[in-house]
Amino acid sequence: MKLSKLLSGLAACVLASASLAGCIIVDGDDDHVHYGSGSLTVELTIDGSRDPWQCVDYDVEDIVVSVEDEAGFVTVASTDCDALGLTIPDLPEGYYDVEVWLEEDGFQESDVIRVPSVDVLEGTDTLVEVDFPWNWIDP
Numbered sequence: 001m002k003l004s005k006l007l008s009g010l011a012a013c014v015l016a017s018a019s020l021a022g023c024i025i026v027d028g029d030d031d032h033v034h035y036g037s038g039s040l041t042v043e044l045t046i047d048g049s050r051d052p053w054q055c056v057d058y059d060v061e062d063i064v065v066s067v068e069d070e071a072g073f074v075t076v077a078s079t080d081c082d083a084l085g086l087t088i089p090d091l092p093e094g095y096y097d098v099e100v101w102l103e104e105d106g107f108q109e110s111d112v113i114r115v116p117s118v119d120v121l122e123g124t125d126t127l128v129e130v131d132f133p134w135n136w137i138d139p
Helices: 003-020 053-057
Strands: 037-046 062-069 074-080 085-092 094-104 113-120 125-132
Touching (some): 037 053, 037 094, 074 085, 085 094, 113 125
Parallel strands (some): 037 125
Antiparallel strands (some): 062 074, 062 094
């Protein structure tokens, strides 16, 4: 058997096994240059509902949102739960990892929902929607 046939067969096996394992190759190049600033709005539902009374039903006082930029700088904002959302203005254009959780009296009362690589563009408001299922909120 020729070495070239052996190597091409081996390469085919490696590619096939990578696709079965869920391996994905992603180009690390950004698709646009980042300038200016935009805003990020997080809207949430609790157990699929936008009813502010859900905050009372689940004994939750605040929504907390943390955004981390590509350099690791973190911005944290919070608001009353019954607003069911908040906007963080004047974020430099770029990609952000967003984390959202619920609090009562300064204590975390829910699991953290993480939304990675949210793209904020200049002059736009980027919307992130999250839902807290009832079983993700501490009784």
